Amino acid sequence: MTETSTTAAAPAAQATGPADPATAGETRADRFVRQLAEMRIPDPSAGRARLWLQVGVVLMAAGLAAGVASFFLSRGTTDALAQRDAQAVGIAGVCGCIVGSALYLRYTLANVLRFWFARLTLSVEAGPAEARPGGPETVEQTREDND
Amino acid sequence: MTAPHANLLELSGVHASYGRISVLHGVDLAVGAGRIVALLGPNGAGKTTTLNVAAGLHPADRGDVRVGGRVVAGADPVELARRGVCLIPEGRGIFPNLTVRENLRMMTFTGADRAAVEEIAYARFPKLAERRRQTAGTMSGGEQQMLALARGLATDPAVLLIDELSMGLAPLVVAELYELVVEIARTGVAVLVVEQFASTVMRICDLAAVMVNGRIERVDAPGDDLLADLSALYLGSAT
Numbered sequence: 001m002t003e004t005s006t007t008a009a010a011p012a013a014q015a016t017g018p019a020d021p022a023t024a025g026e027t028r029a030d031r032f033v034r035q036l037a038e039m040r041i042p043d044p045s046a047g048r049a050r051l052w053l054q055v056g057v058v059l060m061a062a063g064l065a066a067g068v069a070s071f072f073l074s075r076g077t078t079d080a081l082a083q084r085d086a087q088a089v090g091i092a093g094v095c096g097c098i099v100g101s102a103l104y105l106r107y108t109l110a111n112v113l114r115f116w117f118a119r120l121t122l123s124v125e126a127g128p129a130e131a132r133p134g135g136p137e138t139v140e141q142t143r144e145d146n147d
Numbered sequence: 148m149t150a151p152h153a154n155l156l157e158l159s160g161v162h163a164s165y166g167r168i169s170v171l172h173g174v175d176l177a178v179g180a181g182r183i184v185a186l187l188g189p190n191g192a193g194k195t196t197t198l199n200v201a202a203g204l205h206p207a208d209r210g211d212v213r214v215g216g217r218v219v220a221g222a223d224p225v226e227l228a229r230r231g232v233c234l235i236p237e238g239r240g241i242f243p244n245l246t247v248r249e250n251l252r253m254m255t256f257t258g259a260d261r262a263a264v265e266e267i268a269y270a271r272f273p274k275l276a277e278r279r280r281q282t283a284g285t286m287s288g289g290e291q292q293m294l295a296l297a298r299g300l301a302t303d304p305a306v307l308l309i310d311e312l313s314m315g316l317a318p319l320v321v322a323e324l325y326e327l328v329v330e331i332a333r334t335g336v337a338v339l340v341v342e343q344f345a346s347t348v349m350r351i352c353d354l355a356a357v358m359v360n361g362r363i364e365r366v367d368a369p370g371d372d373l374l375a376d377l378s379a380l381y382l383g384s385a386t
Contacts, residue, residue, distance in 0.1 A: 028231075028335050029155060029180040032305035035230045036215030041222045124244065 053107040059100025066093025154179050154213070155337040156201055156232075156306050161210035163193075163200050170196045172361040173210065178306070178337040183328065185348040185369070186341045188358035189381050194341040195237060197358070198308045201339065202234040203227045214306065229257045231305035237314060237341075239295040243284025247275050250283050250294055254301040268297035271327070289320035296327060307331060309340045313347055325351045345377045 026034070070090030074083045156178040163171040170193045178184045186194050199205040200212060203224035211218050214232060228234075241250050251268050255261050269276035272293045278286060283294055292312060299307060309328065313321040321344070329351050332338045342348040349355060349369035357365040357373070359380060367373050 027180075028303070028305055029153060032155060032231045033153075033215040033217075036217045036219070039217075039219075039222065039226055039230060041217075041219060 049107055049110070052103055056100045056103030056105075056107060059096045060104060061100075063093040063095070063097025063100055066090065066096065069093075153216075155215055156339060157211075157213040157216075158197070158201065159211045159213070161197075161200055161212060162208045163196055163205055164208055165196075169208075170361050171200065171207075174200075174358075174361070174363055176339075176356055176363060176366075178339050180305075180337050181332055181335045182354065183332045183338040183340060183352045185345075185352040185355045186339060186358055187343075187345045187348070187355055187377055190343075192358040193361040194358055195310055196361075198234060198310050198339065198341055201306075202232055202308055204234070225256075228302060231303060232308070233299040233302050233304035233306065234308040235295045235299050235310065235312070237310040239291050241283045241291055241294050241298065244282065246280050246282055247286075247294055248279045250298060251275075251301060254298050257302045259301065259303065264301040267301055271300060272297050288315050289317070289324070292316060292320075292324055293327075296324065296331075300331065304331075304336055307336050307338045309338065311341060311343065313342060313344050318347070321347055345374060349374060 067090050070086040070093060073086035073089065077083060077086075154177040156176075158174050158176045161171055161174040162169065174193070174197055176184070176186070176197070186197060188194055196205060200207050201214075203212075203219060203222050207220065212220065214222075214227065215230075219227060224232075234240075242253065245253070248265065251264050252261055254264050265279075269279075274290060275294060275297055278290065283291060286294070299309075307328075312324055312328070316324070325347065328338060328340065340348055340352065345355070352369055354366060355369045355373055356363050357367075357377060357380065365373070365376065
């Protein structure tokens with residue numbers, strides 16, 4: 001069955017240009033196997049995204065804690081050097097908090113936008129709400145009936 | 148050269164979940180070139196998830212998904228689609244606000260020529276040629292499903308994954324569509340069909356896999372005993 005030439009093979013053949021003598025006799029299955037073998041597959045990155053999200057949360061919390069700690073460090077001493085150290089800790093904390101917030105926002109926003117986009121696509125595919133059975137008009141009608 | 152009926156799609160020990168809810172518990176399934184395998188089972192068995200995992204749309208937690216003999220964990224589903232893994236989702240997945248022609252043009256993402264895409268679609272589905280300027284959402288269910296199949300064919304698929312082809316369609320239309328699926332498979336395409344109406348798909352498939360609670364319980368040639376088994380499962384009296 002795989003030897004059967006198909007009209008369906010035409011577009012991909014056109015897309016890849018003139019037939020290469022080395023691959024001229026190959027079936028669709030052969031071409032598929034070859035193309036899959038040539039395909040570049042990146043490392044699964046889902047775990048990486050989750051890791052960055054966790055790093056963001058940790059940085060946010062640690063930055064906040066460092067900021068508060070630096071206040072008490074600075075207040076608890078009259079030594080100017082120790083106070084400057086506390087300032088440095090505080091600034092580092094603020095920076096960490098900002099970076100952490102950015103990471104958190106980036107990796108949560110991506111998920112939110114993905115779901116939002118999927119939902120939007122679904123609602124467009126389903127058509128306008130009025131046209132759907134059980135849409136707003138039907139609901140109104142049911143309410144009136146109940147009254 | 149690839150052996151006839153060599154497995155173009157192979158799932159071995161595939162586990163998948165949605166968050167903490169585990170859906171697939173070690174699915175083993177293979178579809179050879181030119182073969183039609185039906186995936187049957189009651190609602191919530193994990194059939195659609197299996198298709199999504201096979202198409203690269205949902206990650207497998209464990210186990211291997213081999214497409215064209217290669218493990219494709221982490222592969223971009225768009226890249227897989229470009230190379231010939233085609234999923235026709237439940238609900239057809241067409242753009243109802245676009246015309247038939249525009250829907251077909253969307254499939255040029257594979258790099259295929261626009262004219263060639265239309266030529267293939269209209270040659271296989273002459274009805275679509277008559278309705279090329281019609282908005283897809285205004286066509287009958289059967290015609291919309293034809294458009295979905297035509298869009299799939301336009302990508303020059305090597306692996307065709309079909310989810311609930313018969314949904315909302317009259318039995319005669321379903322039979323007609325399944326005849327087309329057989330024709331497609333004869334050209335060497337590996338076809339995996341998810342279907343709830345077992346008797347319909349049993350007439351055309353080479354193998355039927357029964358899925359229950361995320362596991363493949365039985366893989367067999369279609370026959371009356373398999374159908375009886377399925378009826379028992381659907382009615383909840385399986386042993």
